[in-house]
Amino acid sequence: xKIPEPYFSRLFKPFVFALAxxxxxxxxxxxxxxxxxxxxxxxxxxxxxxxxxRFLLITLSISTLRRLINWGQLIRLRRMLGLYxxxxxxxxxxxxxxxxxxxxxxxxxxxxIKRPFITVGMLAFVLLIPLAATSTNAMIRRLGKNWxxxxxxxxxxxxxxxxxxxxxxxxxxxxPFIYMAIxxxxxxxxxxxxxxxxxxxxx
Amino acid sequence: xxxxxPQALKDHDVTDESLYRGRRxxxxxxxxxxILLGSSLAGNVLNAKARxxxxxxxxxxxxxxxxxxxxxxFGTGKSDPAKNAHTLKTSPWSVTVDGECAKPGSFxxxxxxxxxxxxxxxxxFRCVEGWSMVIPWMGFELGKLLKRFEPTSKAKYVYFxxxxxxxxxxxxxxxxxxxxxxxxxxxxxxxxPLTLLATGIYGKDLLNQNGAPLRLVVPWKYGFKSxxxxxxxxxxxxQPISSWQKANAVEYGFYSNVNPNVDxxxxxxxxxxxxxxxxxxxxxxxxxxxxxxAALYKGMDLKKYY
Ligand code: HEM
Numbered sequence: 412x413k414i415p416e417p418y419f420s421r422l423f424k425p426f427v428f429a430l431a432x433x434x435x436x437x438x439x440x441x442x443x444x445x446x447x448x449x450x451x452x453x454x455x456x457x458x459x460x461x462x463x464x465r466f467l468l469i470t471l472s473i474s475t476l477r478r479l480i481n482w483g484q485l486i487r488l489r490r491m492l493g494l495y496x497x498x499x500x501x502x503x504x505x506x507x508x509x510x511x512x513x514x515x516x517x518x519x520x521x522x523x524i525k526r527p528f529i530t531v532g533m534l535a536f537v538l539l540i541p542l543a544a545t546s547t548n549a550m551i552r553r554l555g556k557n558w559x560x561x562x563x564x565x566x567x568x569x570x571x572x573x574x575x576x577x578x579x580x581x582x583x584x585x586x587p588f589i590y591m592a593i594x595x596x597x598x599x600x601x602x603x604x605x606x607x608x609x610x611x612x613x614x
Numbered sequence: 615x616x617x618x619x620p621q622a623l624k625d626h627d628v629t630d631e632s633l634y635r636g637r638r639x640x641x642x643x644x645x646x647x648x649i650l651l652g653s654s655l656a657g658n659v660l661n662a663k664a665r666x667x668x669x670x671x672x673x674x675x676x677x678x679x680x681x682x683x684x685x686x687x688f689g690t691g692k693s694d695p696a697k698n699a700h701t702l703k704t705s706p707w708s709v710t711v712d713g714e715c716a717k718p719g720s721f722x723x724x725x726x727x728x729x730x731x732x733x734x735x736x737x738x739f740r741c742v743e744g745w746s747m748v749i750p751w752m753g754f755e756l757g758k759l760l761k762r763f764e765p766t767s768k769a770k771y772v773y774f775x776x777x778x779x780x781x782x783x784x785x786x787x788x789x790x791x792x793x794x795x796x797x798x799x800x801x802x803x804x805x806x807p808l809t810l811l812a813t814g815i816y817g818k819d820l821l822n823q824n825g826a827p828l829r830l831v832v833p834w835k836y837g838f839k840s841x842x843x844x845x846x847x848x849x850x851x852x853q854p855i856s857s858w859q860k861a862n863a864v865e866y867g868f869y870s871n872v873n874p875n876v877d878x879x880x881x882x883x884x885x886x887x888x889x890x891x892x893x894x895x896x897x898x899x900x901x902x903x904x905x906x907x908a909a910l911y912k913g914m915d916l917k918k919y920y
Contacts, residue, residue, distance in 0.1 A: 448693065449682030449889045450745060513893055518882065526880055578880065581743070582861055583690040583790045 412482040419484055427488055431495045434462045435502070452510045459503035464576065466496035467569045468593055475600045490546055493565070497543040500536050528578035535571035538564050569594055671738065674747035676816050678889050683823045684741065685842060686790055687776065687783035694785075699822035702782045702843065707827050713773070713849035716764035723827055727813065729762075730754040734817070735810055737833035739840075740872045740901045744894075746886045751831055752814030757805035760847075765801065769849035772804040773797070774830060774841045791857050797841035798854035798868065799832065800910075808833055808906055811844075834903040836870045867920040871911070872901035876920050 414423050438458050441447050447454045473489040476482060512519050522529045542562055545551070551558050573594055576587040685695035688702075709726055712718040732752050740746040760772065778794035780786040786793045803809060810831040813820055820826035825842025832839050838858055848854075858866035865879050874884045874897040885894040900907055911919075 449678035450692070450887065452887065452892075453692075453745075510892075511894075518884070522882065525877075526882075528880060582686070583788075585690075585788075 412480060413484055419487070424488065424491070428491060431466070431492065434458065434499070452506070456503065456506050456511060459499050459506055460576070463496055463499040463503050464569075464572045464590055466492055466499055467565065467572055468590065468597065470496055471565060471569060471594075471597050475597055478600075478604060494543060494546060497539050500539055504536055528575050531571045531578070532575040535568045535575060538568045538571075542568075566598075671748050672890070673736070673750060674889050679747060679749055679815060680821050680823060682889060684743075684837065685785075685823055685825070687785040687793075687795065687843075688823065689785050690790060695823035696821075698784060701784065702777075702822040702826070704822065704827040704843075707845075709828065709845055709847060711763050711847045714766045714769040714851060715849045716766065718763065726759070726828075730759060732813060735831075737808075737810075737831060738898075738901050739831075739833065739837055740886055740897065742836035742838055742866070742870070742878060742883075744881060744883070744886050745889055746897075746901075747889050750816055751810060751812040752817060753810040753812035753831065755807055756809045756811045756830065757807065759811060760804060763847075763849075765849045768851045770801055770851050771849070771853050772799050772801060773846075773848040773850055773854040774799075774844050775846035775848070776841055777843050777845045792860050794845075795841060795857045796854065797830065797839055797856045799830075799839075800853075801849075802910055803832065803907075806907060806910065808903060834872055834900040834907050836872055838866070839870050869911075869916070869919050871916060871920075872897060873899060873916055873920070875899070876917055 438447075438455060442451060442455075470489055470493045473485050473492065477485050508514060508519065512522070523533050524530070542564055545554060545558060545561060554561065573587060573591050576590060577584060580587060681696045682692050683695040684692065685699065688695040688698040705723070707723040708720055709723060710718075710720045732754050734750055734752055736748060736750045738746060739749050774797045776795040777783065778786065780793075799809070810833075812825075812829050812831045813827065815821075815824060820829065822843075825840075825844075828844050829842040830840045830844065839856070853868060856866070856868060856870075858870075859868060872883075877883050883897055886897045887894045898904075
C-alpha cells in the first residue's frame with residue numbers, strides 16, 4: 412500500500428496530525444460547554460492519561476503494521492505520533508501538578524516517593540523526555556546507531572504506563588488489562604519477527 | 615420541613631447551590647483556550663483565593679449527587695449508575711432482619727418505614743477516592759429502627775446486605791467484587807444518632823443510583839461504608855467482613871473512618887476535592903464529626919484499626 416506524493420505529505424500527514432489533536436479539542440470543547448460532569452479535573456486527568464498510553468501503543472504499532480500490511484510509508488508518521496504521546500503525557504503531568512495538586516510540592520514529592528503508581532508514572536514521563544529531545548533530524552543524524560538504542564526506551568516506558576494504570580484502579584482491572592493485552596501482542600509480534608528473521612538468516 | 619443540622623455543620627457554613635456555578639467558570643475558561651498547561655504563578659494566585667473557601671460547605675447540586683456515583687452493581691464508571699440503575703425495581707421491597715435480636719422478621723418496606731419520622735440531615739460525604747459532597751439526606755436514625763427488633767446482649771455488630779439480583783443489577787454479572795455487597799458497623803456506631811437510614815435526597819425519594827429505596831449513611835466514614843439498596847440487616851456477635859475488606863484487606867479496613875492522618879496505601883487522604891469546587895480542601899478528622907463520634911474510638915489506635 413502506498414499513498415503517492417505529494418498527497419502523503421500534503422494531505423495524509425496533516426490529516427493524521429489534526430486527528431491526533433482531536434482528543435484535546437473534544438476535551439476543550441466539553442470543558443467549554445460544561446459537559447465534563449461533576450468532577451471535571453478527574454475527567455481531564457483520565458482523558459490525558461488514556462491518550463498518553465494510547466499514543467504510546469499507536470507508536471509501537473507502526474512498525475508492526477508496516478510489517479503486517481506492508482505499508483512502509485507509515486514509518487513517516489511515527490515520530491509525530493511519538494511526540495503526541497509526549498504531548499499528552501505533558502498535559503497529563505501538568506493536570507496532576509496543577510489542577511490536582513496545586514503545586515503543593517511537598518505533597519507531590521511524597522506522592523512520587525510513596526505511591527507506586529505515581530512513581531512508575533513519573534519514571535515513564537522522565538524517560539520520555541530524552542526521546543522527545545532527540546527527535547529532530549539533526550539529533551537522529553548526530554546519534555547515529557545510538558539513536559536506535561536510545562529509542563528502545565519506548566518499551567520500558569509503555570510497560571511502566573500500563574503498570575501505572577494497573578496500580579491505580581481500585582478493583583476493576585478490565586481497562587488496564589486491555590492495554591496490557593495489546594502491548595503483549597505488539598511485543599509478541601516483535602519476538603516472532605526477530606525469530607523469523609534469525610531463522611531466515613541462519614539458512 | 616424539619617431541618618436538623620448536626621453541630622459540625624453550622625447554619626452559616628451551608629450556603630445553597632447558587633454559588634456553585636461560579637466555581638466552574640475557571641474550568642470553562644480553561645476549556646476555551648484548551649490550555650491545560652499553567653504556570654505555577656497562576657496556580658498560586660488561585661490557591662490564595664481559594665484558601666478562604668476552605669471551611670465553606672455548600673450543598674452539592676442535585677445533578678452532581680445523582681450523576682456521579684460509585685455503585686458497582688451498575689458499572690464501575692462514575693456515570694454508569696445514573697445510566698444503568700433504571701433496571702432496579704424498588705417496589706415491592708422487603709427487608710429481612712434477623713440474628714441476635716428478639717423480634718426478627720421479614721418486613722415490607724412500607725411497614726418498616728411507617729412508624730419512622732423522616733427528617734432532613736445535611737451531611738458531608740467523603741469518598742475513599744478523595745472527593746466529597748454535601749448532601750441533604752431525608753431519613754431517620756438507624757438506631758431508632760434497630761431498637762424495634764430488640765437486639766440482644768450478643769448483638770455486638772450489625773451486618774447489612776445489598777440486593778443480589780444480576781438481572782436488576784447488571785454489574786453483578788462481573789465479579790469485580792464478591793456479590794452481594796455487604797457492610798458492617800459496630801453496634802455503638804450503628805446506634806449513634808448521626809447514623810442514618812436514608813430514603814431521600816433534597817426532599818425527593820432516593821433515585822436508584824443513590825441506593826433506593828433504603829440506604830445507610832455514616833457521615834464520618836468513607837462513602838463505601840454507606841451501603842445502598844439494603845435487603846438484609848443482621849445482628850451478630852462477631853465482626854463481619856465487608857465487601858471491600860474481602861477485596862483488599864490491606865487497603866480497606868472494617869472501620870474505614872475518614873482520617874487525613876491515615877493514608878490509603880496508594881494515595882493520600884490528606885485532602886479532598888469537594889465536587890463543584892476547583893481546589894482541593896483539607897480533609898477533616900472523622901470528616902468533621904469528631905466532636906460527636908471521636909468518643910467511640912477512645913483508646914483505639916486508628917492507624918491499626920483503619
Ligand atoms: C508515560 C506516562 C504516563 C502514562 C502512559 C499515564 C497513563 C495514565 C492512565 C492510562 C491513567 C488512567 C486513566 C483512566 O482511568 O481512564 C492515568 C491516571 C493517572 N495518572 Fe498517569 N500516566 C503517565 C504519567 C503520569 C505521571 C507522571 C503522573 C503524575 C506524577 C500521573 C498521574 C496520574 C494520576 C493522578 C491519575 C489518576 C489516578 C486516579 O484517578 O486515581 N501519570 N495515567
